[in-house]
């Protein structure tokens with residue numbers, strides 16, 4: 001189906017906002033080895049062998065390998081300056097490069113990987129070099145801290161030394177925009193803030209990517225959290241604006257916005273749709289307007305944003321409760337046991353409230369209907385989803401009790417604040433089995449606690465979760481993290497997890513919005 005005329009205009013606006021990327025050269029620092037340690041995350045730890053500068057003259061031949069550490073997470077392009085040692089090279093050099101955000105990636109062979117996501121995300125290359133000495137710049141962008149180089153072959157007559165190994169980093173974030181935190185903020189929070197900002201910085205490319213290792217694309221749910229973290233830090237408003245117009249430009253024939261989009265070879269909307277992600281377009285627009293007071297964008301994108309809510313409203317049953325045919329109509333979290341109906345209902349109410357706030361400010365005609373629907377859906381949630389005896393919300397046919405349902409109902413403001421407080425207390429007391437498994441879902445836990453007037457407890461939880469990730473070695477925050485199962489992956493193997501993931505960057509938002 002051909003895009004509508006205004007979709008083309010939206011894409012043109014997005015194109016005009018394409019950022020220039022900032023670059024920096026970062027040299028590898030140390031030669032390391034990865035050794036077994038059952039007390040460390042994934043069972044591995046890094047041991048330094050020596051500074052790279054002292055070891056760079058060492059010559060390597062067939063079967064040799066070494067691993068270097070860049071000292072921190074990098075996103076960019078690799079350059080290798082390779083020199084032959086011995087007789088004139090009488091055969092090409094063939095080598096294998098393996099990149100790791102975590103040291104497990106340069107230790108555990110990728111050939112063992114059997115997860116549900118394509119193994120082609122695992123960062124490795126086999127390269128043949130015909131002419132030596134040579135300076136090779138790899139065309140692909142990588143996301144890594146560690147690099148393993150294995151020499152597959154040279155010849156019996158020569159070996160190679162690596163004179164220089166560096167990364168030309170790329171980001172659309174400008175680190176000089178970051179304001180220092182006030183002295184009252186404690187060191188643990190300062191460290192959490194720093195890692196959050198680094199995470200966001202490394203995900204800020206042509207668009208707000210979800211993860212520079214995987215999936216390297218623009219997801220609407222991730223964008224929503226990146227945008228608010230960006231307002232507290234880099235303040236790159238054009239990048240958010242670009243992403244909003246990109247999504248508006250790829251709505252389908254029903255007007256629904258896909259969960260994610262691709263940029264190359266041309267902008268293409270994906271064929272995955274989640275109710276919550278589509279509706280978050282309204283929340284993104286609301287937040288962008290609150291931050292910039294740009295009235296033009298609201299007028300341009302209101303219709304598209306409102307359509308997302310209309311589409312989900314069509315899925316209500318006669319009792320005004322959202323019913324879905326599959327359990328993946330909304331995303332909510334990567335917990336596959338989670339029943340998503342109650343949380344989806346809450347996201348709908350929350351997004352309608354955002355829509356109402358905009359509609360009232362702009363005198364849009366939809367405000368009357370929104371007002372009525374918010375009341376109807378909130379009442380229906382209390383009538384059919386609230387379990388008075390347990391003091392918790394239930395979800396779906398099985399009346400499942402999960403963390404996510406409670407958290408989202410608090411964010412939606414279905415109950416008054418005093419009751420929300422009680423609900424949060426009951427949640428922590430009863431500790432339901434259907435837990436949160438991503439920093440994305442934990443973001444909503446922290447938000448729900450703050451909205452229930454439990455700021456100190458929220459900070460404690462934030463330290464316990466993101467602080468623990470730092471103790472486990474995070475240079476940038478991870479896509480998945482389950483403190484009681486640190487190898488957790490919904491994809492079947494933690495090697496494919498993304499260890500610099502946008503949706504985990506929001507502690508900087510909480511710290512800079514609520515603590516300074």
Ligand code: RAM
Nearest residue numbers: 210214215219221222331
């Ligand atoms: C993960 C992606 C992205 C998220 C989707 C739903 O696979 O990396 O962050 O939005 O799931």
